Amino acid sequence: MTDRPRIKTAKALRAALLGASLVMAGATVAPAQDGGLFAPRLIINGQTVTNFEVEQRTLMLRALRSPGDPEKEALVALMRDRLGAQAAEDLGITVTAEQVTAGMEEFAARANLTAAQFTEALGQEGVAPETFRDFVANGVLWREVVRARFASQIRITEAQIDRALAENAKTPQVQVLLSELILPVQGEDVSPVLDQARGIKAQTTSEGSFAAAAREFSASPSAQRGGRLDWLPVTNLPPAIAQKVLTLSPGEVSDPIVVPQAVVLFQLNGVSDQESAMPAQVEVQYAQFALPPTLDPAVIRQQSDGCGDLYPLAAGLPADQLRVTTQMMGAVPQDIALELAKLDPGESVLRNRGSYNELLMLCLRTGIPEAAPEAAEIPVTTVEGEEAEDQSPVDREAVRNQLGNQQLTAMAEAFMEELRSEAIIEER
Numbered sequence: 001m002t003d004r005p006r007i008k009t010a011k012a013l014r015a016a017l018l019g020a021s022l023v024m025a026g027a028t029v030a031p032a033q034d035g036g037l038f039a040p041r042l043i044i045n046g047q048t049v050t051n052f053e054v055e056q057r058t059l060m061l062r063a064l065r066s067p068g069d070p071e072k073e074a075l076v077a078l079m080r081d082r083l084g085a086q087a088a089e090d091l092g093i094t095v096t097a098e099q100v101t102a103g104m105e106e107f108a109a110r111a112n113l114t115a116a117q118f119t120e121a122l123g124q125e126g127v128a129p130e131t132f133r134d135f136v137a138n139g140v141l142w143r144e145v146v147r148a149r150f151a152s153q154i155r156i157t158e159a160q161i162d163r164a165l166a167e168n169a170k171t172p173q174v175q176v177l178l179s180e181l182i183l184p185v186q187g188e189d190v191s192p193v194l195d196q197a198r199g200i201k202a203q204t205t206s207e208g209s210f211a212a213a214a215r216e217f218s219a220s221p222s223a224q225r226g227g228r229l230d231w232l233p234v235t236n237l238p239p240a241i242a243q244k245v246l247t248l249s250p251g252e253v254s255d256p257i258v259v260p261q262a263v264v265l266f267q268l269n270g271v272s273d274q275e276s277a278m279p280a281q282v283e284v285q286y287a288q289f290a291l292p293p294t295l296d297p298a299v300i301r302q303q304s305d306g307c308g309d310l311y312p313l314a315a316g317l318p319a320d321q322l323r324v325t326t327q328m329m330g331a332v333p334q335d336i337a338l339e340l341a342k343l344d345p346g347e348s349v350l351r352n353r354g355s356y357n358e359l360l361m362l363c364l365r366t367g368i369p370e371a372a373p374e375a376a377e378i379p380v381t382t383v384e385g386e387e388a389e390d391q392s393p394v395d396r397e398a399v400r401n402q403l404g405n406q407q408l409t410a411m412a413e414a415f416m417e418e419l420r421s422e423a424i425i426e427e428r
Contacts (some may be wrong), residue, residue, distance in 0.1 A: 013422075014424065022418065031280070036051065037050065037051050037052040037055070038050045038051065038052055039051055039348060039428070040428050041053070041054045041075070041427070041428055042075065042078065042079060042082075042425065042426070042427055042428070043424075043425070043426040043428070044079060044082040044083065044086075044423055044424070044426075045082075045083075045086060045423050045424055045425075045426050046424075047082055047086070048152075049075075049078045049079070049082060052422040053078055053131075054071065054074050054075060054078065056127060056128055056131040057072040057074035057077060057078055057135070058070045058071045059125060059126050059127050059130065059131075060074075060122060060125075060127045060131055060132070060135065061073055061077075062190070062258060063122055063127060064218070065124035065258065065259070065334060066240070067240045067243075067244050067257045067334075068244060068254075068255045068256070068257060069194065069197075069198065069256045070194075070258060071194075071253060073255075075427075079420070079425065080142075080416060080420075081134075081138040081142075082421075083416065083419040083420060083423060084138060084141060084142040084145060084416070085138060085141060086419075087145050087419060088141050088142075088144065088145050088296040091145060091148055091149070093141065093144050093145055093148055094141075095137065095140050095141050095144060099140050100133060100136055100137045100140060101115070103136040103137070103139065103140045104118075104119075104132065104136045107136055111210065118132070119132055128229050139277075142412075146408060146411070146415070148411045149411075149415065150284070150408055150411040150412065150415075151408070152402045153411070154407050154408055155404050156400045156404050156407075158396075161396050161399050161400055161403070161405060164399050164403055173233060173235075174233070174234045174235075174246070174271065174272070175231045175232060175233050175234065175271070176231070176232055176234050176237075176245055176246075176268060176270070176271055176272075177227065177229070177232075177269040177270035177271070177272070177274045178229045178232065178266050178267065178268060178269060179207070179210055179211065179214060179227035179228050179229065179230050179266070179267040179269060180218070180220055180222055180223075180227045180229060180265070180266055180267075180338075181197075181200065181210065181213060181214045181217060181218045181220075181223075181227050181263060181264070181265040181266075181267075182218050182219050182220040182262050182263075182264050183196060183197055183217060183218070183219065183262060183263045183264075183265075183303075184219045184261060184262050185261050185262055185263060190258055190263065193262075193263045194256050194258070194263055196217075196263075197256035197263045197265055198256060200213050200217065200265060201253045201254075201255070201256070201265060204253050204267070205249060206419075207267065207269060209335060209370075210226070210227065210253060210265075210267045211226025211227060211228070212225030212226070214226050215227075219262070221349075227267070228269075229342060230342075231270075231272065231343070232336055232341055234246065235282045236282065236328060236329075236340070236341040236342075236365070237329075237337070237338070237341050238330065238332065238334050238337040238338070238341075239330045240330075240334075241266075241334065241337075241338070242410070244257065244266075245266055245268060246271075248266070248267075248268040249268070250268055250269065250270060250271070251267070251268070251269070252267070252268055253265055253266070253267045254267075254268075259333075259334040259336075259338065260333060260334070260335045261335065261336040262335060264338065282328070282329040282365060282366065283326065283327070283328050283329070283365075283366045284326070284327060284328075284329055284332060284340055284362065284365050284366075285324065285325070285326040285362075285363040285364040285365075286307075286324070286325055286332075286336070286340055286360065286361060286362050286363055286366065287307045287310055287322065287323070287324045287325075287359070287360070287361045287363055288322070288323045288324075288325070288336075288358055288359075288360055289310050289313075289314065289321065289322045289358065289359040289360075289361070290320075290321040290322075290353070290356050290357075290358055291356060291357045291358065291359055292317065292321070292356075293356075295313070297350050297357055297359065300359060301348055301350070301359070304346075304348065304359075304361065305346050306345070306346045306361075306363065307324060307346075307361055309362035309363075310322055310359075310361065324335070324363065336360065339360055340360070340362050340365075343361075343362040344362065345362050345363060345364055345365060346361070346362070346363075347361070347362060348360060348361035348362070368426065
């Protein structure tokens, strides 16, 4: 078992962004655009974003295994950072070094690390300490802008809370019909495969053209079906990828998604709502069985109807050759999570891990009902004030804060879109 480098760091970074896992060591980004590292890549209202900043943010997104095309997402994020900073300057808003340090500690704590440990972990992936600090500082600054402009406008009525509680009782189970195209990555440089995926997306004009590309290029067993998958509950997917998929229109292809040893494209073919309870989170238990050469994979799969059947087959082997893990879906490495999404309990898939074959089996999938939302950071008030009915105050206050945050997020996004539409943006 040799494919577990830097396992402590990888686990920490996965926890930071809902199931993100550490990118391969030494990953590189595309060469800087003409003009060198510190030449402008974007000019936004006269302020520049350099090639170096784009490369650094791309490396950081890859290290955190953020879904989507890392370079494209980096450009969008840096554009938003500049627009937010310009809005803050117009409003006379600044943040202190103490606020930024607290923000860094808060972000790192999601991975059970200190800011210094988290910075060091990112540094192993080529991310400069200033990149992490700037990332957090811009987030803190934008939060202060949003608070200053919109917090006083949030008003949640008791009637709105009643409607939200009623809607929560009939949350639909969303299912998606997807096609997949999986491009394997050989070695540590993902850039050529990303370029190939971008080219495939650009040439895909229909379900038929995507299916043809999947048959030609995809390394998944679904390639012979043109990448077509069965209907999947969206909660089966890793949360970050589910968010990407649900933003697609029917027939649209996702941006390339980088997972360990592969780049993935999805095409959305259909969406279906079923009137049944949809769990807020999904917990999975799965087995990874590193098969020795003496065991025939086909025989193992025939003899195994569940994870319990694997233990006798692993008798006498080193303990780490059969690992059974229980995790929230958001914490599962994305390459594993994408395979588990297609399986029912007791089903398995064979994965080539280079020097050995691995049997990946889904043992159990459990829906976790939605817990009470955490209190909002932005205080919100009611129209009715103290005259509101005293009905389950804890639950109603949680819903009130949840609705307030939803309103605040919508206002913030509308404001960012207004800034973007009025900005003069030049890409080099």
